[in-house]
Amino acid sequence: MSDNAKDFTQASASNPSTLAEPSSVIINKSAHEFDKTLFDSLLSRRFFFAPSFEIYGGCAGFFDYGPPGSALQANILEVWRKHFIIEEDMLELDTTIMTLSDVLKTSGHVDKFTDWMVKDVVNGEIFRADHLVEAVLESRLKGDKEARGQAAAPPAAEDDKKKKKKKVVKSTAVKMEDSVVKEYEFMLAQIDNYTGAELGEIIKKHNIVNPETGNQLSTPVEFNLMFQSEIGPTGHVKGYLRPETAQGHFINFQRLLEFNNGRVPFASAQIGRSFRNEISPRQGLLRVREFTMAEIEHYVDPKDKSHPRFVDTKDVVLQLLPKDVQERGETTMTNMTVGDAVGQKIVDNETLGYFLGRVQLFLEKIGIDPKKLRCRQHMGNEMAHYASDCWDFEIQSSYGWIECVGCADRSAYDLTVHSNKTKQKLVVKENLTEPNVYQKLDIQLEAKPFGMKFKKDAKSIEAVIRGYTQEQLAQVKAELEEKKETTVKLEGGAEHVVTDDLIKIQEITVSEHIREYTPNVIEPSFGIGRILYSLLEHSYWARESDVARGVLSLPPVVAPIKCLIVPLSANSDFVPLINEICKPRFDSMSAKLRRAGVASRVDASGASIGKRYARNDELGTPYGCTIDFASVANGTLTLRERDTTDQLIGKIEDVIAVTVALCNGQMEWKDACEKLEKYSGTQEVE
Amino acid sequence: MSDNAKDFTQASASNPSTLAEPSSVIINKSAHEFDKTLFDSLLSRRFFFAPSFEIYGGCAGFFDYGPPGSALQANILEVWRKHFIIEEDMLELDTTIMTLSDVLKTSGHVDKFTDWMVKDVVNGEIFRADHLVEAVLESRLKGDKEARGQAAAPPAAEDDKKKKKKKVVKSTAVKMEDSVVKEYEFMLAQIDNYTGAELGEIIKKHNIVNPETGNQLSTPVEFNLMFQSEIGPTGHVKGYLRPETAQGHFINFQRLLEFNNGRVPFASAQIGRSFRNEISPRQGLLRVREFTMAEIEHYVDPKDKSHPRFVDTKDVVLQLLPKDVQERGETTMTNMTVGDAVGQKIVDNETLGYFLGRVQLFLEKIGIDPKKLRCRQHMGNEMAHYASDCWDFEIQSSYGWIECVGCADRSAYDLTVHSNKTKQKLVVKENLTEPNVYQKLDIQLEAKPFGMKFKKDAKSIEAVIRGYTQEQLAQVKAELEEKKETTVKLEGGAEHVVTDDLIKIQEITVSEHIREYTPNVIEPSFGIGRILYSLLEHSYWARESDVARGVLSLPPVVAPIKCLIVPLSANSDFVPLINEICKPRFDSMSAKLRRAGVASRVDASGASIGKRYARNDELGTPYGCTIDFASVANGTLTLRERDTTDQLIGKIEDVIAVTVALCNGQMEWKDACEKLEKYSGTQEVE
Known part of the structure; x- marks a missing residue:
C-alpha cells in the first residue's frame, strides 16, 4: 500500500501538470500547494485530535486524541514495540511519571532544564527570551534589506524549524548602519549560546520591546520546564513529572543488568508519557506540554561498540546531513548506506549506525516519506558535553524540518552521576578469560608506630596518602628514596612529615580476573506525537474531483480502521445479508474481521455511498467492502481500494479472506487483483 | 494452558494429600500454605516490579515494572484492547493526564475527592483518620472478646479488604461495658459515613491516640488526593493530574457523538495513567499513587438500556454477591447467569449485565481464577448519589477480596454538570419518526402595554413568568379566569399585579420532531495493576522438588516471553545449529519466532539446563525449545511444556510451527501432543 502511495507522489512530482488531467486521476499534494487550512479542518472534523478541555476554553500545549x-497512535506504538522490543529482544520497562526530585537533581534537570523568559512589564505577557530576541533582530534585518532594496534571502544553513518556533514579528523597511547589521548577524549566529544575563543586556542595549504593545520587558528570569508537585500529605517530599523516560531506565540499571544475566550489550525500552511545561507553546502537536515518547537505552562496552546485527542494516540508505557540511553553512544532503557512513567514520560507531538504520526502517514502515526524512548530525556546540555523537531524524512538514527522533551516544554520563550520588554501583563485571596483569605502586604503612606518632591526625594523614594517584605515589617514592621522608598536606593546610620507617612504596604485580566498567549508553528517543503529525501531513492529498475533502493514504498497518463495510442502501432485500455480515453480534462477518485483528466499521448511515467512502478516505481507511444488489443475488462482495478507488468483486468468503491478508500485510493490492475479479458493474458515485 | 492450570487447582483442592506424593507431581499453592515471602522474593528477583527510585531510597506508593x-502489562492491555475496543468497535480516546482545575472543580473532585487525616502531635506521623479509628476500635473489641474468653470471630459481612487497608493495631485483653461494646459496633458499621468533625469527636471522646507512641492526635484535616501543579509560567493556571480518565471522555462527548454520526448507543474507551496522592499507601501494587487504568464509558438512551449483543453474554456465569445479601449481614455468593441476573432484576439493566459478562470473560481469558472472582453489588449507602446501580469485580488474593473492576451506571450526572458549567450542549438529538404531539400551556404577553406599565421592572417580571412550570401556569390561568389578575413576586420580594389584558395563558398543541436528551453513562473501569498483581498470585505455585523456586502458570496470551530457546550445552558440535536457530540476526529462527509475534528469548548462559528451565518457570514462560545432541544428529528439537514439564520431539520446522500455533492460541497442548511425538530421551535434570 505504501508503495502505491509513493508511486503517486513520484508520478505527480515528475508531472506537475496533472492538475489539468481528468478528475479520475489522483492528484498528490506535491502537485498542489499544500493547504494547511483544509488539512487542519480535516484533522479537527474527523477528530484525529483537538485541543484538550475545549469546552472549558482549552489550554495551550495540550491536545486530546x-x-x-x-x-493511529496505538498502531504506531504497536509497530514500534514489535520492530524494536520484540524483534530485538529488548528489556521493556514501565517506570513512574512522577519522579522524586533527588533523581532529577542528580541528572541535572532541576538546575539546567530551563528556558529564559521575559515579561511585558505593563500587561504581563510572557515570552521565551531567546525566541523573542531572535524574532525581533531578524525582523529588523529584514526591514533593513527591504530599505536597501534587497530580496530577503533566507540566511544559509538557517534551521528551518527555528522560523516556526518564535512569535512572528512584522518587519518595517528601516535602513541600519552596516556595523549594526554585522552585530545583529553575529548575535543571531550565537543565539543559542547566550546566558540569561547576556540576553538581558541585548534587550537593553538594542531596545527590544514587546512587538505588539511597545512596552518594556523585564529582566530575563530562568524558568524550569518541569511540572512540580508534592508527594504525600507532609509537603516535604518534592516530585516532578519526568521530562523524559530515560532516567527511569538508568536508576534501574543494576536490576536490568541482573535480569540479563550480567551481560552487555543489551537494551531497555520504554513507551510512556512525559511532560515539559513550555513557556508559550504555539505549534500544535509539534510543541506540547504533555507527550508520548518511546525511548531505547542500549548499554554497550565503551571498548567495543560493534553490533552483532550490523550486517542486517548496513545496506539501509540514509539521507545524511553531517556536521561538517552544516559547519560550512550548507544544507546539502547525501544519500549513503549505513555501512558506508560508519566505514567512513561519518557516524561514530557500528551500534549508533545500526540504530540509525533501524529507525529509518521503522519510519518507512509506518509510512513516512523517505524524501522528507533526513538524518542531521549535531554540531559540536549543539551536543551535550558528555555526548560523543548525536544524530536527529528530522521530518519535513509545513513547519519545516522538525526533530522527531534523536539518536545520541550519551557515553557513561548518566550511570556515573547516579552512581556517584547514591553510592550504588552501576557497573558491568566482566569475567576475564585472560587475567589482566599489571604492575602498580602499593603503599605499606607501619600502623602502630604511625598511629602513635600522629595520634588524632593519623587517620587524616593516612586518608591523604591512600588518595594519591599512581603518579603522585611515584613522586613520593622518589622523595622517600632521596630524602628519607615525605611531607603530607592535610585539607586544612597543616603539614606533617612522614619518615621512611613508617611508610614504604613498592611496586607489586596485580592480576585482575574481573573487569569492572560503566557501560556507555546509546539512546534512540522517539517523539511519537511529532512522528504522528508528520505522517498525517505526508499521507494527505485531495482528489481533483473534490479538493475540499482529503484522502489520507495511511499504510494498512497503521490505519485507524482497516476496512469499512457499507451496505449500498437500506432496501429491505438487503436486510438478511446485512444482518449476516454486519449485525452487531459476535458471529457476524464484521465481528470476525475484528477478531482477526482487522479493525472494521459498518457504516449503514443514510448518507450516499460516495459520501460514506469520502468520509472513510478522510479517516485513511484503506479498504471498503460494499454489499450491493449483486451481493443479494449472487453472494458476492465488492472490495474498494482507497487510493485508486479500484474495485474488485468475489464471493463473500474470498473477499473477506483477501481483506484480512491485505490488512495483515500478507498480500499487496496487485496480488488481490489476481485473486479477485475486476469489478465492472456500476461505478461508485464520488 | 489455563485449562491445565485450573485442572491442577481442582485436583489438589480435592486431594490435599498430594503433598505426600512423589516429587514429580505438581503441587499447587492451594495445597500448600501460600508463602507470601517466597512469592514476593520471586517478583523482586525476576524484576516483575520493584519500588521506584530504589537506589534513592524509594517512595511509598510508586513502583516500576x-x-x-x-x-505482562502490555500483553494484558493488548488483550483488553482487542476484547473491548476492537471487537466491540469502541471509540478510543487518549486525553491528557494534566487536567485544567476547572474541569475537576465541576466534576466534584476538587471539593470532594478527599480523605481525612490526623497527625501525631509530637512526632508528626500522619494517618488516614477513618482507617486509624477503625483499627483502634476493632482492636479494643477484640481485646474485649479475649477478656470475655470469646473467640474473635470475624464480624459478619465485614469487608475482608478493609482489614488490610489500615494500620494493624495489636489488641490487649481488656473487658469493656456492654454499652460501650454496642457503641463501638455501631460506629464501625457507620465508619464510611462520618464527616471529619465527627471523626474528630470520636477520637476525643474515645481517647484514640497513636497506637505506637501513645501521643495525642490532631483534629482531622481534609486532604485532597489529587496531585496539583501549575501550568505555564504565570502561576495563575492551576492543573491537577487526573484521578481517573473518565472526565477526559465526558468533556469530549459532543465530538465523540459527532464522530459516531450522532447515534447512540456507543462507547468510548481509554487506557492511561492516573494518579491519587494517597495519604499513606502500604499495600504494594494494590494501593499506589500512580497507576494504569482502562476505562469504558458507554452512552445509552436512559429510556432504553437494552444491548444489541446481550444474547452473546447472557449465558456467562457470574459469582454474585448482591446488595440484599450483604445488607442481611451475609457473604454467601450465588452462581448465576447474566441472563438470569438481569431477568430477575438483580442487575438493573441489559447493558450493565452485558458488560458484567464481558468483563468476566476478559478476566478469565487472561488467567484470573474464576473461583477467586466475585461480582459484588454496592449497597445503597456505598453508591454515589447519582448512580443507579454499581457492581465491583473483586478478586481474592492474600490481601482479601480487592476491587479490581468497577461497573457503575453513572446516569446523566457527569454530562449534565459539565454542560451546565460550560453552557455547551452535551446531548443526543434523535429524529423522531412519529412526531411527539402534546398539549401545553403557552404564555402570550402584550409586549407594548406590558413594558409601558412596568417600565424598568418589565424584564424581571417577564423572566419570572417565563420561568413558571406547567403546573404553575395552570394555577395562574385559573387565577386569571377567576380574579382577572395575578400577582408576580420578584426575587427581591417586590410584588406586581398583572391584569388579564396584559397576559394570556392558552393551551396549544406542540408537535416535536426531534427528541433531545442527555444520555446515561455505564462505566466499566479497570485497575490494571491490581488485576496484574492478582493474576500473578493466582498463577503462582511451586514444585514439590524445589519449593523455593516458583512457577507462574500464566496463559501464553499474556506470558511475558512465550518461548525459551535453550542449547543443551556450548559443545562445539552445536555451534552451527545454534547459529541457525539462535543467532542474533534477523534470518534466524528465533528472530522468525519473534517476527511472528511470539516473544522468545535465547538462554545460552552457562547455567545447567534445569536451572535455565527453572528461571523461565519463574518468568511464566510456557514453552521451551531445546537444542540437544539429537538436534545435531537428526535435525530435531524438543518442546517442553512449563506446567507438566512434558516434552515432545519433532523436526525443527514442525516444532517451530507448533510453538507459533500454541502461542497464538490456535492450538492447545493436547493437540500439540498429537502433532509431535512424546520425547522419551534423557529426562531433564530439575
Missing part, C-alpha cells in the same frame, strides 16, 4: 488519532 | 512485569 480522538478515535482515529488514538487508534 | 521491570521487563517481565512490563511485558
Whole structure:
C-alpha cells in the first residue's frame, strides 16, 4: 500500500501538470500547494485530535486524541514495540511519571532544564527570551534589506524549524548602519549560546520591546520546564513529572543488568508519557506540554561498540546531513548506506549506525516519506558535553524540518552521576578469560608506630596518602628514596612529615580476573506525537474531483480502521445479508474481521455511498467492502481500494479472506487483483 | 494452558494429600500454605516490579515494572484492547493526564475527592483518620472478646479488604461495658459515613491516640488526593493530574457523538495513567499513587438500556454477591447467569449485565481464577448519589477480596454538570419518526402595554413568568379566569399585579420532531495493576522438588516471553545449529519466532539446563525449545511444556510451527501432543 502511495507522489512530482488531467486521476499534494487550512479542518472534523478541555476554553500545549488519532497512535506504538522490543529482544520497562526530585537533581534537570523568559512589564505577557530576541533582530534585518532594496534571502544553513518556533514579528523597511547589521548577524549566529544575563543586556542595549504593545520587558528570569508537585500529605517530599523516560531506565540499571544475566550489550525500552511545561507553546502537536515518547537505552562496552546485527542494516540508505557540511553553512544532503557512513567514520560507531538504520526502517514502515526524512548530525556546540555523537531524524512538514527522533551516544554520563550520588554501583563485571596483569605502586604503612606518632591526625594523614594517584605515589617514592621522608598536606593546610620507617612504596604485580566498567549508553528517543503529525501531513492529498475533502493514504498497518463495510442502501432485500455480515453480534462477518485483528466499521448511515467512502478516505481507511444488489443475488462482495478507488468483486468468503491478508500485510493490492475479479458493474458515485 | 492450570487447582483442592506424593507431581499453592515471602522474593528477583527510585531510597506508593512485569502489562492491555475496543468497535480516546482545575472543580473532585487525616502531635506521623479509628476500635473489641474468653470471630459481612487497608493495631485483653461494646459496633458499621468533625469527636471522646507512641492526635484535616501543579509560567493556571480518565471522555462527548454520526448507543474507551496522592499507601501494587487504568464509558438512551449483543453474554456465569445479601449481614455468593441476573432484576439493566459478562470473560481469558472472582453489588449507602446501580469485580488474593473492576451506571450526572458549567450542549438529538404531539400551556404577553406599565421592572417580571412550570401556569390561568389578575413576586420580594389584558395563558398543541436528551453513562473501569498483581498470585505455585523456586502458570496470551530457546550445552558440535536457530540476526529462527509475534528469548548462559528451565518457570514462560545432541544428529528439537514439564520431539520446522500455533492460541497442548511425538530421551535434570 505504501508503495502505491509513493508511486503517486513520484508520478505527480515528475508531472506537475496533472492538475489539468481528468478528475479520475489522483492528484498528490506535491502537485498542489499544500493547504494547511483544509488539512487542519480535516484533522479537527474527523477528530484525529483537538485541543484538550475545549469546552472549558482549552489550554495551550495540550491536545486530546480522538478515535482515529488514538487508534493511529496505538498502531504506531504497536509497530514500534514489535520492530524494536520484540524483534530485538529488548528489556521493556514501565517506570513512574512522577519522579522524586533527588533523581532529577542528580541528572541535572532541576538546575539546567530551563528556558529564559521575559515579561511585558505593563500587561504581563510572557515570552521565551531567546525566541523573542531572535524574532525581533531578524525582523529588523529584514526591514533593513527591504530599505536597501534587497530580496530577503533566507540566511544559509538557517534551521528551518527555528522560523516556526518564535512569535512572528512584522518587519518595517528601516535602513541600519552596516556595523549594526554585522552585530545583529553575529548575535543571531550565537543565539543559542547566550546566558540569561547576556540576553538581558541585548534587550537593553538594542531596545527590544514587546512587538505588539511597545512596552518594556523585564529582566530575563530562568524558568524550569518541569511540572512540580508534592508527594504525600507532609509537603516535604518534592516530585516532578519526568521530562523524559530515560532516567527511569538508568536508576534501574543494576536490576536490568541482573535480569540479563550480567551481560552487555543489551537494551531497555520504554513507551510512556512525559511532560515539559513550555513557556508559550504555539505549534500544535509539534510543541506540547504533555507527550508520548518511546525511548531505547542500549548499554554497550565503551571498548567495543560493534553490533552483532550490523550486517542486517548496513545496506539501509540514509539521507545524511553531517556536521561538517552544516559547519560550512550548507544544507546539502547525501544519500549513503549505513555501512558506508560508519566505514567512513561519518557516524561514530557500528551500534549508533545500526540504530540509525533501524529507525529509518521503522519510519518507512509506518509510512513516512523517505524524501522528507533526513538524518542531521549535531554540531559540536549543539551536543551535550558528555555526548560523543548525536544524530536527529528530522521530518519535513509545513513547519519545516522538525526533530522527531534523536539518536545520541550519551557515553557513561548518566550511570556515573547516579552512581556517584547514591553510592550504588552501576557497573558491568566482566569475567576475564585472560587475567589482566599489571604492575602498580602499593603503599605499606607501619600502623602502630604511625598511629602513635600522629595520634588524632593519623587517620587524616593516612586518608591523604591512600588518595594519591599512581603518579603522585611515584613522586613520593622518589622523595622517600632521596630524602628519607615525605611531607603530607592535610585539607586544612597543616603539614606533617612522614619518615621512611613508617611508610614504604613498592611496586607489586596485580592480576585482575574481573573487569569492572560503566557501560556507555546509546539512546534512540522517539517523539511519537511529532512522528504522528508528520505522517498525517505526508499521507494527505485531495482528489481533483473534490479538493475540499482529503484522502489520507495511511499504510494498512497503521490505519485507524482497516476496512469499512457499507451496505449500498437500506432496501429491505438487503436486510438478511446485512444482518449476516454486519449485525452487531459476535458471529457476524464484521465481528470476525475484528477478531482477526482487522479493525472494521459498518457504516449503514443514510448518507450516499460516495459520501460514506469520502468520509472513510478522510479517516485513511484503506479498504471498503460494499454489499450491493449483486451481493443479494449472487453472494458476492465488492472490495474498494482507497487510493485508486479500484474495485474488485468475489464471493463473500474470498473477499473477506483477501481483506484480512491485505490488512495483515500478507498480500499487496496487485496480488488481490489476481485473486479477485475486476469489478465492472456500476461505478461508485464520488 | 489455563485449562491445565485450573485442572491442577481442582485436583489438589480435592486431594490435599498430594503433598505426600512423589516429587514429580505438581503441587499447587492451594495445597500448600501460600508463602507470601517466597512469592514476593520471586517478583523482586525476576524484576516483575520493584519500588521506584530504589537506589534513592524509594517512595511509598510508586513502583516500576521491570521487563517481565512490563511485558505482562502490555500483553494484558493488548488483550483488553482487542476484547473491548476492537471487537466491540469502541471509540478510543487518549486525553491528557494534566487536567485544567476547572474541569475537576465541576466534576466534584476538587471539593470532594478527599480523605481525612490526623497527625501525631509530637512526632508528626500522619494517618488516614477513618482507617486509624477503625483499627483502634476493632482492636479494643477484640481485646474485649479475649477478656470475655470469646473467640474473635470475624464480624459478619465485614469487608475482608478493609482489614488490610489500615494500620494493624495489636489488641490487649481488656473487658469493656456492654454499652460501650454496642457503641463501638455501631460506629464501625457507620465508619464510611462520618464527616471529619465527627471523626474528630470520636477520637476525643474515645481517647484514640497513636497506637505506637501513645501521643495525642490532631483534629482531622481534609486532604485532597489529587496531585496539583501549575501550568505555564504565570502561576495563575492551576492543573491537577487526573484521578481517573473518565472526565477526559465526558468533556469530549459532543465530538465523540459527532464522530459516531450522532447515534447512540456507543462507547468510548481509554487506557492511561492516573494518579491519587494517597495519604499513606502500604499495600504494594494494590494501593499506589500512580497507576494504569482502562476505562469504558458507554452512552445509552436512559429510556432504553437494552444491548444489541446481550444474547452473546447472557449465558456467562457470574459469582454474585448482591446488595440484599450483604445488607442481611451475609457473604454467601450465588452462581448465576447474566441472563438470569438481569431477568430477575438483580442487575438493573441489559447493558450493565452485558458488560458484567464481558468483563468476566476478559478476566478469565487472561488467567484470573474464576473461583477467586466475585461480582459484588454496592449497597445503597456505598453508591454515589447519582448512580443507579454499581457492581465491583473483586478478586481474592492474600490481601482479601480487592476491587479490581468497577461497573457503575453513572446516569446523566457527569454530562449534565459539565454542560451546565460550560453552557455547551452535551446531548443526543434523535429524529423522531412519529412526531411527539402534546398539549401545553403557552404564555402570550402584550409586549407594548406590558413594558409601558412596568417600565424598568418589565424584564424581571417577564423572566419570572417565563420561568413558571406547567403546573404553575395552570394555577395562574385559573387565577386569571377567576380574579382577572395575578400577582408576580420578584426575587427581591417586590410584588406586581398583572391584569388579564396584559397576559394570556392558552393551551396549544406542540408537535416535536426531534427528541433531545442527555444520555446515561455505564462505566466499566479497570485497575490494571491490581488485576496484574492478582493474576500473578493466582498463577503462582511451586514444585514439590524445589519449593523455593516458583512457577507462574500464566496463559501464553499474556506470558511475558512465550518461548525459551535453550542449547543443551556450548559443545562445539552445536555451534552451527545454534547459529541457525539462535543467532542474533534477523534470518534466524528465533528472530522468525519473534517476527511472528511470539516473544522468545535465547538462554545460552552457562547455567545447567534445569536451572535455565527453572528461571523461565519463574518468568511464566510456557514453552521451551531445546537444542540437544539429537538436534545435531537428526535435525530435531524438543518442546517442553512449563506446567507438566512434558516434552515432545519433532523436526525443527514442525516444532517451530507448533510453538507459533500454541502461542497464538490456535492450538492447545493436547493437540500439540498429537502433532509431535512424546520425547522419551534423557529426562531433564530439575
